[in-house]
Amino acid sequence: MFSEWNWVAYGFCLLLNIYSLEGGLVQSCGHIIPESPVLALGSNFTALCILNESCLDFGNIYASQIIWKIKNRVVPKEQYREINRTVSSVTFNDTSSLATPLTCNILADGQIEQNIYGITITVGLPPEKPKNLSCVVHQVSQLTYPMICTWDPGRHTFLDTQFRLKYRWAQESFPDCIPTDVNNSCTIPDIHFFVNLEIWVEAANALGKAESDPLVLDPIDIVKPLSPHNLSVNAEILPTVLKLSWENRISDPVMKLKFNIRYRITGDTNWMEIPSEDTASPRNSFSVQGLQPYTEYVFSIRCMKEDGVGYWSDWSEEKTGITTEDKPSKGPPLWRIIDACHSLAFWTVHLIWKALKPYEANGVILQYELTVRDKSSLSSPLKKYNVTSTNLTLQLPNGTYEVTVIARNSAGASPPSVLLIPASNSKAPVKNLRTLPKYDKLWVGWTAPNSYVVKYVIEWCLLSSRSDCIIEWQTALGDVQGIDLKGIKPFKCYLITVYPLYADGQGSGQSVKAYLKQDRPSKGPTVQTKKVGKAEAVLTWNHLTVDEQNGFIRNYTILYKTIDGNETVVTVDPSKTEYTLSSLTSDTLYTVRMMASTDNGSRSGPDFTFTTQKFGKGEIEAIVVPVCLAFLLIVLLAVLFCFNKRDLIKKHIWPIVPDPSKSNIAQWSPQVPAKHNFSSKDQMYPEGSLTDVSVVEIEADDKKSFSEQDLKPFDLLKKEKSTSEGHSSGIGGSSCMSSPRQSVSDSDDGETTQNTSSTVQYSTVVLNGYRDQAPVQVFSRSESTQPLLDSEERSEDHTGGGDSTAERQQYFRQNGGQDETNTDRPCFERTKQITHANEGDLVGFVQLQISGQSSQPLGLGMEKNTQEAALSNVLQTSTEGQTVRPETVEENPLPVDEMPKSYLPQTVRQGGYMPQ
């Protein structure tokens, strides 16, 4: 906008200038008074626009047509005043509403606005009086003293304002100091002392000029000198004195100086200052007294004008110095640890003492000198030891000793420290020992015993399961009743012992355990069951180690619950390691865990589960014993009953079967004489006794181990079974049944050949099984209707190759089988076992049985004969098996012929068997 307006203005100017070319001059049609004014902010301002006469005539321009504008904004007409035909004025009450440029325009020929003239207006403020003028003479070298003056320039003026620092003597002025880049300070490079100088600041701009109040001073009074330099610290002969010397950088005729000296121990942060009175006069050295021997100090110094007018210099660079050594001020604190456990007559005494603190040692301790005097025997010599360490172990006989130790440095020896080592700690201990944590320190307090205590020794050590208790100790004066232990770690258990030392001995120690800070245990106890009953369980656990406790265990808490039940909480005394939970539900899974608690919290151990028992202790016995007793009683009663009624039972179970051999028919039989021997003998031993005639026994000729008794029960049982079950069982009993039938059939062999054949079949099974090893199907008979043929073939093979070893093996095997099956196996099975032998071999055996049975009616007297006969028979059978058989078979040639092809129909017919 502005530039646009400018163009327009230029255009009109050009136009008006052309008008005025007439006069031969380039002249504008008017001008504004004042030209480019600088106005004070807030004042009022009036400008006049004066039109040239020539223009009036030429362009019919009058003052009434004048329009004032600020920038391109028209000034309201109310501010105009037409003074005369050619002059128009504009008045502003407040210059703050003004802006540049202010233009005088004219509305010529109707509506065309023409610019006549424009002025720039600058608005600002007159300078304020500079305030707070102050000057300092900074010494920068031995002879150079520039003076820096600063002042407050006052408000911003918005105008270019010049500041000048002016200074003069009474009758002579100096050139002004004009600040560069800043408006509030100036440096006068060279200054003259001892003549009063008047200094002031003048600020000036287009709106005015202001001067500060003058400062009249002698520049020597405002000097900030350079600090003394080349400070050196030297030790004197006295161990408490250090001499400082330095150079001043301001000469005496210029300025007399006073000083401040400060110092501190190296490593310390607090400065100490030498009283200013001592250093209030000009000097370049000073001896600092009252220092500690053999201590490094840091010094620094500053100076100012002696009369205190002016400024202190900066502190000088720091210099260190060490005082010389002095004798140690006190003896080292001494204590002992006595190992009495080795032997009763001797002690191992560990003498321990503390290195002196630097302020006590006053130098480098070169050695410690110990003397040990046996007080119990006056004649014994004084023992002396020189050591450089801070401990000494001695083997001493029991007794009372006085130990002294002195520390020695290059300056001398310390006063001695004395310790009595008594035979026993018989004196009174301290009372009421207690501890209290105080931030990072542990306060130990006690109540003094009644008698006078020289000093106390406080021992402490960190209890840990991992390491031994390493004793730390310190001494306290006899008049204190509490000290702070430093370096105590939190969460650790400390054992603190306090011994009072009397002039004539030592009191016994009182101990206390303490924590600086407690925490909850780092782990919980691991609980286990020791014993679990029906309604109770005994829990055991181990105490936490001292490292895990982190505080005093106040109690243990046992928490237990069933899977779905509520948790039960039991609090247990911390000294216990066992607890019995009672009122538990039987046969229930319980989860139990244990929590150890200190003052600051608790922590649980791992869960442990156990199941309560179903029955209580003795409960099973209580049930089982009576039951067993009752059972036994019943059995006994049953036996008694059976015994009483045995005849009746026998009648029912083992009905007396008439002996066919006794029948008259038997006597008809052509084989009677041959068989008679047997039957007579059998009759003497009815039933079981038959087994006495054991095939085995005969065979046992070459294998002595085998006894008659071994086989007896087998045979007996077999017989019993076969006889008893013959009646009842169908299929199972088939083989067993054979015996009674056998006997019948045997005796009836002339009568029914079919019977004989079936008998032969069975007998084949039994005897061959016994004699020969080859396992043969027991029920070959039932499966095949031609067992005889089958077994014959097999037996042929076996007998041919069969030697005594094979036979023996077979025997043993059978014997074993007998043992196994001797109990209550069904008859069927047993038979099967027995008949695990070759069918062929069995033939002989059963033949024997048959003959035995058939010979039952024979008397006892016949026993031997029958045995022998049987023997021979069996022998014959076994050895000439093959040859015997044909005979046996040949005995019934007729039936074979009659029923030539198949046994089956016969069997069915005879025994009611069906092939399986």
Add this chain to the structure above:
Amino acid sequence: GDSWGIFTFLCAALCNLPALPALNCSEELGAGQSIQQTYDLTRYLEHQLRTLAGTYLNYLGPPFNEPDFNPPRLAHAERVPSATVDLDLWRGLTDNARLAANYRAYSRLLCYLRVLDGQVGTAELRHRLAHFCASLQGLVLSIGGVMSSLGYPLPAGPPAPPGAPPASNDFLKKMDDFWLLKELQTWLWRSAKDFNRLKKKVPPAVVTLRLEARGF
């Protein structure tokens, strides 16, 4: 009665305390202070001249820088005011006369010194000479101040112009310079004594004020 008096005195002293610095600045009471200041300045100038002279004589070269160089004073060097007045005679003068003599002497010396200043070759020496000149100018003003504070009139008229033209000979010119410095040293040494004596005669302003306060 006594205690009341003491109390009144204390009150008066307290009332006057704030006025002290202001009174210090006032001219009539500042005579003692300005004498002290002039004395300090004399000592300071003495100190300055000691180093300056050494440097300057070295600048002049041998034999002027030889410690035992003691040439006879030439007649034409008389233009430099001589301090070689008999000590007793000097002491016999009034304060006013001594101060006036000092004033005149330093004014003259300053004029010669300024001539010297313009001839020196090295910037460092020129700078130090300028500084010394300015300080000496200060001394002249100070003496004037002391005289006016003591109520003595300043010596009338400007110092007499150099009676004789400067020496044409370079050596003689150097001789003039040598004597100028030597005279300056003597004058300063004697002025210091003068002002020290005067200082003792005129009590310091603060003491005067206290006496006045007591009198009240």
